[in-house]
Amino acid sequence: MLKIEEYRQIIDEQIQMLGGMKRPEGLYDPVRYILSLGGKRLRPVLCLASASLFGEYSAAxxxxxxxxxxxxxxxxxxDIMDQSDVRRNHPTVHKKWDNNTAIxxxxxxxxxxxxxISKSPVxxxxxxxxxxxxTAIEVCEGxxxxMEFEKTSDVTEEGYLDMIRLKTAVLIGGSMKIGGILGGGSLRDCALLYKFGLDIGMAFQLQDDWLDVFGDQETFGKKIGSDILNNKKTFLLISALNRLEKASKKELLHWINRKEYEAHEKINAVTRLFQEAGVSEVLIQKRDDYFTRSLENLGKINGDHEMKQEIENFVHKLMARSR
Amino acid sequence: MLKIEEYRQIIDEQIQMLGGMKRPEGLYDPVRYILSLGGKRLRPVLCLASASLFGEYSAAxxxxxxxxxxxxxxxxxxDIMDQSDVRRNHPTVHKKWDNNTAIxxxxxxxxxxxxxISKSPVxxxxxxxxxxxxTAIEVCEGxxxxMEFEKTSDVTEEGYLDMIRLKTAVLIGGSMKIGGILGGGSLRDCALLYKFGLDIGMAFQLQDDWLDVFGDQETFGKKIGSDILNNKKTFLLISALNRLEKASKKELLHWINRKEYEAHEKINAVTRLFQEAGVSEVLIQKRDDYFTRSLENLGKINGDHEMKQEIENFVHKLMARSR
Incomplete structure (x- = not known):
């Protein structure tokens, strides 16, 4: 079995074992619940993989x-703040219980x-x-x-990229740097791991934005166009608002502000405006820049060659989802 | 100046300096706001005092x-969970901003x-x-x-004492133990500091419950009877519900469930029922037991004699508020 597959299984097993928390059940049941909903376990897997570039994964x-x-x-x-009802096809904690419990x-x-984290070797x-x-404080800043971007029409592409860097990318970078430190990697290699994780995180998020509009429903797993229906400020929407000429921008704003519409009509119209603005190409260019740079930095790391190859294959597979 | 007074000033100065956090202001303004509302700074002051029993306070x-x-x-x-509007005579963060900001x-x-905390010597x-x-996880459990107690009529005195131990007392115990560790105290002395803090925390909370009903408004600072008006499950209410005979218990429940009433009428009636149940004496007995035991443990600590005396005077002063 590939090591990365093995790490995923180890993480899942260990997550199960965390479930042993005791009373009050009203506090710990929701913790067990959300941890049991699964997910790719991307961050801990990359953390273990980073450690094993240099040493044993066990310390990590x-x-x-x-x-x-x-x-x-x-x-x-x-999910409380965004009032989301569903997470990984299950009710969110504040829906299944209530806001206070979720807080x-x-x-x-x-x-x-x-x-x-405190169990790291001293x-x-x-x-x-x-x-x-x-990393943790940056995720809050992101x-x-x-939340601030959702309330304003005045977001730049740079502002958006900085937001997803904080909200998403730094935790992937941080996970890998922490793994590297725990595996015994050099300062230089740990810094390269951070850069790799940051860039790959940016590429993943841009890819997510792209798949919501241009992805294949079967393989993507989520409903196509849900970001459009929610007026979510993705790179595509922000970029289109900044790049469309006046009349088309007005049309896009009209769709954003419209209260009643047929879902497929709005999705088609907004997708067409995205195409007119050429923002799919802009996104793909940025995404591929981040992806290429991440692999360059991975290449510079002095670590176990096979593990490096596994990490490269792993991120390639994640990027290739339903493209 | 007394060292404890000096520590309080140092803490206040340092809290001010924490205010240097940068963008996004929407995230950090509420942090600066709540930290600027003051308070006794009881926990950090006791932490520094504990350190200086054995060494320099600076490491702590x-x-x-x-x-x-x-x-x-x-x-x-x-404050979000309890939907409290006021904290230290100012609007709470979720009132001044909103729930999402407060979360x-x-x-x-x-x-x-x-x-x-991570800045402790390695x-x-x-x-x-x-x-x-x-300590932190126990405060959440408390x-x-x-919150669970507020929804049930079925709370025992022991259950209540365990709740305030977790919600309030362990953090005072933890603050002192952490101070002791950072000052270089022995295992034995740090354990005694924890016990001292735990018991003094219990005594403080019971005293707070008592003052709300039997305190002197001038010196207490808060409105007398506000716990009664809020049907707050304090030691007095829980103890009265467990100790009153049937007819009087029914009367107490009647006041709890009544929607319309004159404030002073409810306060007088419930206070009279507390007196009938003799719960003021029960509380005072427990409070004094905790207080006495805490001082016994303080006495056993091998640390700077003057500092011990300062700590003893300090907690005496806090207990004596408007008794």
Whole structure:
């Protein structure tokens, strides 16, 4: 079996074992629930893979779990703030329970994440905490920018890219740097891992934006056009608003503000305006720039060659989803 | 000047300096706001005092600030959950801004707290984190029990005492133990500091419950009887519900369930029922037991004699508020 596959299984098993938390059940049931909803376990898997570029993955196991718990904490609290009803085809915690439960169980998860991070070997604990603290606060900053962007029509492409860097990319970069530190990688290699993770995170998010409009429903798994129906400020929408000439921009704003419409009509009209603005090409160019640069940095790392190849194949596969 | 007074000033100055956090302002303005509302700074002051029982307080400064930031994070999120409009005579964060802001700024404060805790000298960092992680999760458990208690009429005195132990007392115990560790205290002395803080925290909370009903408005600062008007499950109410005979218990429940009433009438009636049940005496007995035991443990600590005396005078003064 590929090592990355194995890491995924190990993470899933360990997540199950975290479930042993006790009373009050009202606090811990929602924690078990959201952690059991699955997901790709992308961040802890990349953390373990990064560690094993230089040494044993085992020193990174608890911190990798901490990163996954942290990631799920952000999903839990973001879902309250965004009033999302569904997460991974299941009701969100604040829907299944209530807002107060979701707030407090999320808080408990953030503390639990730190508890797991704290199990890093003491020799590297300060470095691991430094990366994690910085990353965690940046993820909050990213969520704040995201919420602010939803309330304004005045977002630039650069502003959007900076938001997704904070909200999404830094945690992937941080996961890999923490893995590298725990595996015993050099400063230089850990910095390269961070850059790799940051760029690959940017590429993944841009790809997600693109798939929502231009993806293939069968393979994408999510409904095509849901970002359009939700007026979500993706790279495509922001870029189109900045690039369309006056009449077309007015038409796009008209669709955004319209209260009653047929779903497929809105999706078709907005998609056509995206095509007119040429924003698919702009996105693809940026996405591929990030992806290419990430692989260049991966190539520069002095680590186990086979593991590097596995990581490269793994991110290639993730990028290729239904393109 | 007394050292404890000096610590309070140092903490206030340092809290001001934390205000240098940058964009997004929407995330950090509420953090600065709640931290500027003041308060006794009880936990960080006791943390510094505990450190200086054995050594310099300076090693404990950043972690002490972290504990104060953590405490304010719990207030911020609790105020959302309890739908409280006022905190220290000012609008709460979720009132002044909104729920989403209060959730996310609270999350950022919890991370900021860990950032400050992480500045502990590396030699004791794992021990400090262990105490802090355990304490932080217990505070969440306490808040969960508190919320559950508000929804049931079936709470025992023991259940209530366990709830306030988790919600309030462990953080005072934890603050002192962390201070002791950072000051270089022995295992035995740090354990005694924890016990002292735990018991003094229990005594403070019971005293708060008592003052709300039997305190002197001038010196207490808060309106007398507000817990009664809010049907708050304090020790007095829980104890009365468990101790009153049938007819009087029915009368008490009647006042709890009544929707329309004159405030002073309800306060007088419930206070009379508390007196009938003898719960003031029960509370005072328990409070004094905790207080006496805390001082016994303080006495057993091998630390600077003057500092011990200052701590003893300090907690005496806090207990004596308007008795």
């Amino acid at each position: 196991l608890m911190p990798a779990l901490g990163i996954e718990v942290f990631h799920n904490f952000t999903l839990l609290h973001d 407090l169980s999320g808080d408990a998860m953030l503390i639990k994440a730190y508890e797991l 020799g590297v604990l300060p470095q691991v905490l430094e990366v994690f603290n910085k 969520q704040q920018f995201d | 400064l950043m972690p002490a600030l972290g504990i104060e930031v953590f405490h304010n994070f719990t207030l911020l999120h609790d 996310l700024s609270g999350d950022a404060m919890l991370i900021k707290a860990y950032e400050l 030699g004791v960092l794992p021990q400090v984190l262990e105490v802090f992680n355990k 808040q969960q029990f508190d």
